[in-house]
Amino acid sequence: MTTVPLLVEAKGLTKTFRARQSLFGRRRDILAVRDVDLSVGGQEAVGVVGESGCGKSTLGRLLLHLLAPTAGTVRFDGQDLAALGSDQRRRLRRRMQLIFQDPFGSLDPRRTVGNQIADGMLIHGLATDAQAREAVGDLLEQVGLEPTHATRLPHEFSGGQRQRIAVARALATQPDFIVADEPVSALDVSIQAQVVNLLADLRQRLGLSLLFISHDLHVVRHLCDRVAVMYLGRVVETGPAAALFEAPAHPYTQALLAATPSLARRRDTGRPPLSGDLPSPSDPPSGCSFRTRCPHANSDCAAAVPPLEPWASDGHRVACWRAAEIA
Amino acid sequence: MAWRGTRRLAVPFLVVGGIIAVALAAPVLPLGDPVTIDVSARLTPPSAAHWLGQDEYGRDVLTRIVWGARASLAVSFLAAAIAGVFGIILGLLGGYFRGVVEILTVRSAEAVLCFPPLLLALLVLTLLGPGAGTLIVALSILYAPTYARVAYAETLAARNLDYVVAQEALGARSGRILARTVLPNVAPPLLVQFSLTVASAMVLESGLSFLGLGVVPPEPSWGLMIRGARSTMDQAPWLLLWPCLALTGTIVALNLLCDALRDVLDPRGRNVTANPFRALTGNLLSRTSPPQVSKPELLRVDGLTLEIAAEGGAIRPVRDVSLSVAPGETLAVVGESGSGKTLTGLAVMGLLPPVVEIVSGEVHYTDRTGHTYDLMRLDDAAMRGLRGDEIAMVFQDPSSSLNPVHRVGDQVAEAIRAHRNVSAAEAWRQAVGLLDQVGLPDAARRARAFPHELSGGQQQRAVIAAAIANGPRLLIADEPTTALDVTIQAQILALMAGLKHQSGGMGMIFVTHNLAVVSEIADRVAVMYIGEVVEEGPVDQVFATPRHPYTIALIESVPEGDDDRLSAIPGTVPPLHDLPPGCRFAPRCGFAEAACTTADPPLERIDGKRSTRCRRWRELA
Numbered sequence: 001m002t003t004v005p006l007l008v009e010a011k012g013l014t015k016t017f018r019a020r021q022s023l024f025g026r027r028r029d030i031l032a033v034r035d036v037d038l039s040v041g042g043q044e045a046v047g048v049v050g051e052s053g054c055g056k057s058t059l060g061r062l063l064l065h066l067l068a069p070t071a072g073t074v075r076f077d078g079q080d081l082a083a084l085g086s087d088q089r090r091r092l093r094r095r096m097q098l099i100f101q102d103p104f105g106s107l108d109p110r111r112t113v114g115n116q117i118a119d120g121m122l123i124h125g126l127a128t129d130a131q132a133r134e135a136v137g138d139l140l141e142q143v144g145l146e147p148t149h150a151t152r153l154p155h156e157f158s159g160g161q162r163q164r165i166a167v168a169r170a171l172a173t174q175p176d177f178i179v180a181d182e183p184v185s186a187l188d189v190s191i192q193a194q195v196v197n198l199l200a201d202l203r204q205r206l207g208l209s210l211l212f213i214s215h216d217l218h219v220v221r222h223l224c225d226r227v228a229v230m231y232l233g234r235v236v237e238t239g240p241a242a243a244l245f246e247a248p249a250h251p252y253t254q255a256l257l258a259a260t261p262s263l264a265r266r267r268d269t270g271r272p273p274l275s276g277d278l279p280s281p282s283d284p285p286s287g288c289s290f291r292t293r294c295p296h297a298n299s300d301c302a303a304a305v306p307p308l309e310p311w312a313s314d315g316h317r318v319a320c321w322r323a324a325e326i327a
Numbered sequence: 328m329a330w331r332g333t334r335r336l337a338v339p340f341l342v343v344g345g346i347i348a349v350a351l352a353a354p355v356l357p358l359g360d361p362v363t364i365d366v367s368a369r370l371t372p373p374s375a376a377h378w379l380g381q382d383e384y385g386r387d388v389l390t391r392i393v394w395g396a397r398a399s400l401a402v403s404f405l406a407a408a409i410a411g412v413f414g415i416i417l418g419l420l421g422g423y424f425r426g427v428v429e430i431l432t433v434r435s436a437e438a439v440l441c442f443p444p445l446l447l448a449l450l451v452l453t454l455l456g457p458g459a460g461t462l463i464v465a466l467s468i469l470y471a472p473t474y475a476r477v478a479y480a481e482t483l484a485a486r487n488l489d490y491v492v493a494q495e496a497l498g499a500r501s502g503r504i505l506a507r508t509v510l511p512n513v514a515p516p517l518l519v520q521f522s523l524t525v526a527s528a529m530v531l532e533s534g535l536s537f538l539g540l541g542v543v544p545p546e547p548s549w550g551l552m553i554r555g556a557r558s559t560m561d562q563a564p565w566l567l568l569w570p571c572l573a574l575t576g577t578i579v580a581l582n583l584l585c586d587a588l589r590d591v592l593d594p595r596g597r598n599v600t601a602n603p604f605r606a607l608t609g610n611l612l613s614r615t616s617p618p619q620v621s622k623p624e625l626l627r628v629d630g631l632t633l634e635i636a637a638e639g640g641a642i643r644p645v646r647d648v649s650l651s652v653a654p655g656e657t658l659a660v661v662g663e664s665g666s667g668k669t670l671t672g673l674a675v676m677g678l679l680p681p682v683v684e685i686v687s688g689e690v691h692y693t694d695r696t697g698h699t700y701d702l703m704r705l706d707d708a709a710m711r712g713l714r715g716d717e718i719a720m721v722f723q724d725p726s727s728s729l730n731p732v733h734r735v736g737d738q739v740a741e742a743i744r745a746h747r748n749v750s751a752a753e754a755w756r757q758a759v760g761l762l763d764q765v766g767l768p769d770a771a772r773r774a775r776a777f778p779h780e781l782s783g784g785q786q787q788r789a790v791i792a793a794a795i796a797n798g799p800r801l802l803i804a805d806e807p808t809t810a811l812d813v814t815i816q817a818q819i820l821a822l823m824a825g826l827k828h829q830s831g832g833m834g835m836i837f838v839t840h841n842l843a844v845v846s847e848i849a850d851r852v853a854v855m856y857i858g859e860v861v862e863e864g865p866v867d868q869v870f871a872t873p874r875h876p877y878t879i880a881l882i883e884s885v886p887e888g889d890d891d892r893l894s895a896i897p898g899t900v901p902p903l904h905d906l907p908p909g910c911r912f913a914p915r916c917g918f919a920e921a922a923c924t925t926a927d928p929p930l931e932r933i934d935g936k937r938s939t940r941c942r943r944w945r946e947l948a
Contacts, residue, residue, distance in 0.1 A: 051812035052783075066496060093498030106489035110511045110592075116490075120497045158899050159664070166493075173497065188663035188840060193884035193895035200892070215813065218886040222893065259817035261843035263870065263885055273817035276768075277782040 007177055007209045008040040008063055008096075012072035015058050019282070028282040032058040034233040035072070037308070040177065045203060045210040047224035047241065049217055049256070053278050055233040056213045060179040063211060064096050065089060076177070094124045097170035101182035103162035107154040113140075113165045114150025120173040139168040143198060160191030167198060177209045184219060196223055217260050221245050226315070229253045232281055232289040235308060239316030249311050249318040249327060252290045288321065296322050336591055339584035346577055350396035359387045361394040362545045370563040379569050382552070383559050388566065391547040392573050398548035400577070402459055402541070403528035406466035407521055413467070414474025415517060419505050421475070422482025433479045436472040444469050448531065452540045462532060462541045469531075470524050477520050481513035488512075515589040522585030526578040533574065549574050624693065625801055625834040626675065627651040631688030633670055633679070633858075642903040643686070645670050646858045649930070652801065654832040659849035659866070661839055661881075665900055667858035668838045672803045675836070676720050677702060677710040692718070695800065716746040719794035723806035725786035729778040735789040736762065736774025742793040761792040766822055784815035788822065795826060798833075802826075805838045820848055842885055846870055854878050857900060857911045860930065864937030874939040874947055876916045910941070918943055 015033040033055040040046045040063075048056045061067045063074055065081040074081045076096065081089060097120075100106035108116060117139055118132040127135055137147030143164040154162060163183060170178055180199065184192040200223055203210055214220050220227055221241055228238040229250065237250040248254045255274040276293045279285055288306050291297035300321050308319040320326070349356070365385030373380040379388040414436070421433035439447065451465035485491055486509065494504045533550030535541040542548035549570040556566035633645040645667040652658045662668045673679050675690055690702040694717055702710065714720075722728045729738060739758035743749060749757070755774070763770035765788040767781075778786055787807060794802060804823065808816040827833055837848055845852050846866055853863040854877065862875040873879045883894040898915045901907060910928050913919040920943070928942045941947070 051814060064496060066492060090498045090500070093496060096496075098493065098496040100489040100493065102489055106493055108490045108508055108512065111507075119494065119499065123497055123499045123503070160899060169493070169497075189842070189881060190663060190884045190896035191899070193886065193893035196886065196893055197895055216886075217813075222886045255814060259814045261813075261816070261820075261841065261847050262887060263843050263846050263882065264887055273821050274814040275818070277784055277815070278812075 005042050006039045006075075007042050007044075007077060008038075008211075009075045010036060010038045010063060010072065011075075012037065013059070013062055013069050013074065014071040015055075015062055015067060016070045030282045031233050031284060032281060033062060033069075036230075036233075036235050038063070038228060038235065038238075040209050040211055042176075043203070043207045043209055044226065045212055045224045047220035047227040048211065048213045048230060049215060049220050049227060050230035051215060051256075051278060053232075053281060054230040055281070056230050057181050059230070060098070060181050060211060060213050064093075064098055064179055066098070091124070094120070094126070094173040095175050096177045096179070097173065097175040099163075099166050099170050099178060099180040099183045101185050103159050103166060103186060104154075106166050107162060107169075109154055112151050112153055113157070116154075117150070117165065117169045117172050120169065124173055126173065135172065136168075139172055140165075142171065142202070143168045144194075158191075160187050160194060163187060163191075163195050164198065167195075167202070171202065171206070174206075175208070177211070179211045179213070181213045182215070183212075185214065185216065192219070199223065217245070217257060218262075229256070232279065232284050234289060234305075234319065236290065236320070237311075237316075237318045238308070239311065239318075240313065243313045243316050247312065249316070249323045250290075250320050251294045251296050251326060255293075288319075296326050298322070336584075336587045339580055339587050342580040343577075343584045346396065346580065347400065349393055350400050353393045353397055356393065358390040358393060361386060361390045361547045363387075370559060370566070372563070372565070380563070380565060382566055383555055383563075388552075388569055391552060392549070392569055395547035395549045395552055395570065396573065396577075398459055398542045398546065399529055399532055399550070399574070402462050402466065402532045402548075403525045406463045406528045406532075407470065407524040409463065409467040410470035410524060411474050411517070411521055414471040415478045415510075417471070418475040418478025418480075419482050419509060419513075422479040423486055423501065423505055423509065429479075433475050436475045439468060439472045440476075444531070445534070448535060449538075449540065452535065457540045457543055459542050459546075462535060465535075466528050466531060470528065473524070474517065474520055477516055478513060481516055482509055485509050485512050515592065518585050518589045518592075522582045525581055529574060529578060533570075624691070625652050625654045625656075626693075626836075627691045628671070628675065629689045629691070631671065631674060631690065632686040633667070633674060634684045634686045635682050636684070637904060639904050644683070644858050644903060645674070647930075648688070648855075648858070648860050650836075650853055650860065650863070652834040652836060654800070654834055655827065656851065657827060657835040657837055657849045659837045659839060659845040659852045660855060661842060661845050661852055662855035663840055663900065665857065665903070666855040668840075668855050669805055671855075672720070672805050672836060672838050675702065675801075676714060676718060676803060677705070677707075678714075678720075692801070712746075715742055715794075715799075716797045717799055718801045718803065719797070719799035721787075721790055721794050721802065721804040721807045724810050725783060725790045726778065726810075728790050729786055731778050734775050734777055735781065735786075739774075739789065739793045739796055742796040746797050758792070758796070761796055762789060765789070765792045765795075765826075766818070767792070782815075783811055784818060787811060787815075787819055791819075791822065791826075795830070795833075798830060800832065801834045801836070803836045803838070806840070807837075808844065809839070809841070816844070820844065824848060842870075842881060843887075854881070857903065857906065859911060859940060860938075861912065861940045862938070863930075864933070868937060872948065874933055874937065874944040875912075875941045876918045876947065877912045879947070880915075880917075918947065 013033055013036040017030040017032055019028055019030055036059060048059060050056050058067065062069050065074060076092060114136045117136045121127040121132045121135060136150050140147050140149055145161060145164055157165065184195050187195060196219055202208060212220060212224055224241050227241045227244050228235045229252065231252050237244065237253045248257055259273055274293055279292055285292050287302040287304055291301040306319045306321045308317045311318045311323065363386060368381050368385040369383050371377065371381040377387050382388055417432040417436050421429040447469055448465045451468060452461055455461040491504065491508055494508050532541055533553055536548050536550030537554040542551055544551055552570040553567065560567055628648060628650040631645055631648045632643060634641045634643050648671055650658060660668045660671060670683065685703060688703060691699055692702050693699045729735065736755060736758045739761055740754035743754045743757055759770050759774045762774050767773050767785055767788050781789065808819050811819060827835060839845060849866050851864060852866045852869050853860045856877050862869060862878045869878060870882060873882060880896045884896060886893050896915050907914050909924040909926055913923040922942065928940050930938050930940045932938050
């Protein structure tokens, strides 16, 4: 994995949102993303998994610099995104795109899908109006729709078709890197499979790098080369998808896998579901964030944040003080 | 849609257009001179020569109404338009960029709102001197901040919508995003604001002219006419009537026009229309005495068909659905969106939305005392008695099923007191016990919490506590874990499985789209596709040896295998108003043959426990 030239490289990425609890309450910092190192190689698909509130969507937007990080850097193809002027960064946006979760919210309800797909090309001056119109037809065909659909409005399409349109819009600028934020979560299973296949095909055919954000471990395992598991703003385990899902080292990853319902096995009564809720990201526990729900936690876990350290196989890293004992 | 929109626009557009046209055409119309005085004929009632009569100086009132419209409309439209342009620009910029820009634009504009409007207008007019031009300036300054506020609020809401962020991600310049994406989507309330402003400007113009600060006499305006008519109200009350009618009529027409415009500009037309008469006939189903059921079933749904009256003809989102639940049994109803699984659950609860009409079907329920009756023919009061007592429901989104302004303990206690005569204190004690039973940590203290103080999982526990408060015999759960994270979902599933064992004999209908969840929680499963049950049977058997191509395809599309490609069902679910002939799944089915596309396949029994709606099921084995 280390030999792949890096396309996106984030170091020490941290994002803190300021929020006020009530009108006169004190301000609280919400630690959405904390000290995350993450890289995506050329043509690599990296999955980010975790439950709601773990900071995975924020991480995706930080990598695209749609949010400015509180600390840390993001390099895209060697260039520090924060150091670029807004005009240079705007031009770089041609090469990085975003696909959203909600196919009903991500398209402008008042403009035809053709116009929306053509936007990217026109904004970046990649095509004239006539060329763009032709390219829109091609793009619609690429994602399995008809060129004649270009003149329709978003509400005339089903959820799965809209997500295809969103994919076509992202592809219009011929990007190198796409952040897909839960792109199939809002879709029915049969449609979900269509869109996952589409993303896999396009990735192969166009040599895209992909950051695939999802809470569905099955889909991530299916689509991604590498996976990062997030909990309360931090990456707690990362590694090649196969190794990580076969032999998860972090107790949270283990719990997540155990909790994921599966057709293949009915839940064995052996492992009780993880107790408790995600702690508040404005007041995370000291030391290891997971210790309040971890069945293996002891007093050491509260003392310091465990570093993300190399684990069994190549590229597999885990942030757990007791990983060796648990294994 | 286009013609429908045009027709809606036509009437108000013609009226407003007519008013404007008449005002514009005033110089060429065969009218007299609006300022020619004929004192001898002052206050003459309407006559053939002067249709609306003559005023206190003997001037023709009709002429003055038409000429006055020019001043009144010009002032109000121009003022509303100028205020709109400036206000919208300020609001868009302030809402989109926030920070310093917001202070410079919206906040500073709001300072204007601190002055009483009339006082402010008087101030400007005093400084610049009276006249129609000054009036426009004054009214523009007065109304711009209101636009700014509306535009600002709408922009704030819109700027974080996915499709706006998408434009940013595409690398569009802020100006382009504001003009192409934000503005069209914040326009509808601004259109309404425009109509309100024109109306309000017209009234204020009249008022200021009435005070002698607007249009200068003898030039006519509706405000001046009202002012003039006031002094002769005793002798000629009709003089007051005409300008007032003109004013009111124009404002009403304008409001209608802007409303229609707003609807037409919304590309998402309304498809489903409720037909009150159909709903009425639905209740007139024959109230025959229900046949007695001998089997020890808790619930048996027989041939349930639901209909919604839509524009292109009635659609049937649920068709000939039969299900049964035995005491202590969990039936999963699984299907994709639009399969009718939720409506089936709501029909059993008697909670169908008014647009849905029950065409046929019986829902036999056996209550605690062993009586069996058809829920479809139960009156509202009896159904209310069952709901929350014998039959309870848990919905998908816990945050919207709980009332945000009441403590969760009170909401559980309320569920108890709705059906049992206990004191408030006793109900509260029981509520705390229930919250403890569903695993809410520190229940005695958390019962005092408001819903927003609980996490999603805890909220769903509270909802379940309220549902089981009266020891229901049937629990209908509609996607109860879909909004939750997997670790929390596992907790809630374990809780629901546990409840079934504890309460001994509680049957459950578990509506979900997640096959894996079905395999964890259910005893039997009914697979639904476009309103029909296509396969039904014990979970283990159905998942191990599915006997309907749709079930097979659904199972295969779950991304659990190691195959390189997921197996997806080709095509999309056909819309209810355009269903294929014969088997509804045939166009997407790999096994379909000619016969499948001609006749509806019946629900066939496979052995004692299973059934399928596929004519070729024997070949699937």
